[in-house]
Amino acid sequence: MRTLCFAMWRQLLGRWGWLWWGLALVVLLRLHFDPTLGRAHLGGYLASVALGPSILLLRLGAVLQQRRRQGWPLEECLRNPSAWRAPFAEVLSTGGLILAWLLLACLGPHLPGLAQPRAGQELFPITVPQANADGSWTLDLEGRCPPNAQVLLTVDWLQADEALRSAGTATYGAADGRQITLVAGELAAWPLLPQEASQGQALLPPLPEGLELLRPLTRLSVDSPGLAELPRLLWAQALFFLPLLGIFLAWARAGRIRGPLAAWATLALAGLVALPGGNQDLPADALGLVARALLGVKAFLPGVDSLLATGDDFARHLQATSFASILMWWMLGILGFAAACLRRPPFRP
Amino acid sequence: MVDVSSEVVLQLQSLGLARGKKRLAEGLNLSLSKGERALVIGGNGSGKTTLSWVLLGLLPKAGGELTRPDRIGFAPQDPRFPLELRVDAYLHQLGTLQGWPARQTKEAASRTMERFQLQALAKERIGTLSRGWQQRVNLARAWLGEPPLLLLDEAQTALDPEGMQSLQAALEEADAPAALLLAPPHVGCESLAPIGLTLAGHAGLPTYTGEPS
Numbered sequence: 001m002r003t004l005c006f007a008m009w010r011q012l013l014g015r016w017g018w019l020w021w022g023l024a025l026v027v028l029l030r031l032h033f034d035p036t037l038g039r040a041h042l043g044g045y046l047a048s049v050a051l052g053p054s055i056l057l058l059r060l061g062a063v064l065q066q067r068r069r070q071g072w073p074l075e076e077c078l079r080n081p082s083a084w085r086a087p088f089a090e091v092l093s094t095g096g097l098i099l100a101w102l103l104l105a106c107l108g109p110h111l112p113g114l115a116q117p118r119a120g121q122e123l124f125p126i127t128v129p130q131a132n133a134d135g136s137w138t139l140d141l142e143g144r145c146p147p148n149a150q151v152l153l154t155v156d157w158l159q160a161d162e163a164l165r166s167a168g169t170a171t172y173g174a175a176d177g178r179q180i181t182l183v184a185g186e187l188a189a190w191p192l193l194p195q196e197a198s199q200g201q202a203l204l205p206p207l208p209e210g211l212e213l214l215r216p217l218t219r220l221s222v223d224s225p226g227l228a229e230l231p232r233l234l235w236a237q238a239l240f241f242l243p244l245l246g247i248f249l250a251w252a253r254a255g256r257i258r259g260p261l262a263a264w265a266t267l268a269l270a271g272l273v274a275l276p277g278g279n280q281d282l283p284a285d286a287l288g289l290v291a292r293a294l295l296g297v298k299a300f301l302p303g304v305d306s307l308l309a310t311g312d313d314f315a316r317h318l319q320a321t322s323f324a325s326i327l328m329w330w331m332l333g334i335l336g337f338a339a340a341c342l343r344r345p346p347f348r349p
Numbered sequence: 350m351v352d353v354s355s356e357v358v359l360q361l362q363s364l365g366l367a368r369g370k371k372r373l374a375e376g377l378n379l380s381l382s383k384g385e386r387a388l389v390i391g392g393n394g395s396g397k398t399t400l401s402w403v404l405l406g407l408l409p410k411a412g413g414e415l416t417r418p419d420r421i422g423f424a425p426q427d428p429r430f431p432l433e434l435r436v437d438a439y440l441h442q443l444g445t446l447q448g449w450p451a452r453q454t455k456e457a458a459s460r461t462m463e464r465f466q467l468q469a470l471a472k473e474r475i476g477t478l479s480r481g482w483q484q485r486v487n488l489a490r491a492w493l494g495e496p497p498l499l500l501l502d503e504a505q506t507a508l509d510p511e512g513m514q515s516l517q518a519a520l521e522e523a524d525a526p527a528a529l530l531l532a533p534p535h536v537g538c539e540s541l542a543p544i545g546l547t548l549a550g551h552a553g554l555p556t557y558t559g560e561p562s
Contacts, residue, residue: 003445003454007438071429075490077407078423079447086446345407 004089011063012097025104033114040115042225043314046233050310052101053241054267057248060094061263064252073346083343087253091245091337098241102234109227119226122315128215135206145197146222146318150189154217157184160210174205189221224315239326240307243333244270250336273301274308302328356383358418358498358527365412366396366403372411373399374548386520386528388539391548397531398426401502418498422491426502428483432476436467436486439475443490461489464519480507488516499528517541
């Protein structure tokens, strides 16, 4: 098996491939964490790092196609009737490279001379509609949020009565027991219930008499992880990408699809899975219909999108992914691998 | 005591061949024991390659009975190679694919390279070899690990006289496996093995059959 894995590595990377990957990592680190030029934002870095496994998957597709031309399928058929060794070597070698890349990406930002991403809170604007009849507001959070997310409220005290204004504080609470103290001149942080965060919809109770909510200034506040959280975030990427290898092999080997095409199809599926699902109103035009159709397909796939939380707003997509979803995602990968191991002639009979 | 030389390795009884809906041959009879060899002669499109696919278990047979060993060494008519690999590295990979441990793989590769005088070219990339030497690599990979049956499709292709001698010597080794050679008529393969089957091809089903001497 070691011989087969080394052979795959040589084909995947080429002679100087490791040098290019090292160079790419150095460029990424300078790009994101340069003390002068870099943004030192983990979301951007995670997005760049996620390109690595994607490129490796495309490379595997090209290598598989090259191996077809080299007559390997016939040799596999003749020499390994149970047909698992070659796919296993492909998964092992590519999976190993993905893990090595993520490990390097994890260690890279700790190098001296690089700016460190700061942990803290990130704010995202949310649209607050007109108040309901009872004075409450139904908030659309545009997708699921982390369970510790809060809604930051800016309250206008000018219309409050004299007593309230002179006190400068007011109690603001909901029937479910949540309660905070509003202080004049300060932002108020309203905690979300876990189910509100997971559903992406929240109900703000009516403000005390005389206080007015400045709706355009309402923000969603989520904790942004710092560098200490990077290993966990990259491990989540590994959990996301490794099953893709099985799915890819199912298409390329069991489905006899050309390697590069199967790799692009797998990445398209990954993109669909990683699409953050929102419950916002989609327009009724053609683009809206496409988006609806994609979200409809996504509904049948495991909800593992937060494993691949990347980009500027990655913090708000960092939800705890359920073990059941991860298990289902991995089961898809394992089933794909099993399908790829079924023996079949190297041509259509 | 069992006489090993009389072990039947390959047996075809009224075997039929078809490619899709097109029937290529019927009533093929042949029996090969360990150490025996036979030649299948047939013109273009007569079903030689189809016969080899059926014997390898890659195509279903169209009737009749077929007894074959689990492991067959196959040298295809149009060999394909990973041209960037060295000869020894390629044979090692094939052995690993078969599930052999490293030492066994190394020994098997060494023996098969010796058989076809490939040792001097062991570190050469396959792509840099001439067509004749690539054919020797093709034969070497079929012999790798001495399978009980060899299936050699137009094995003589591109071989020089020295290569033909190597092939003949390999076929005539004391503990040589059974070998079925496939070739078009009049290419001089009759010296390698007696004619066992003649595929009539399009001109007329069924085929002439004979017993290897």
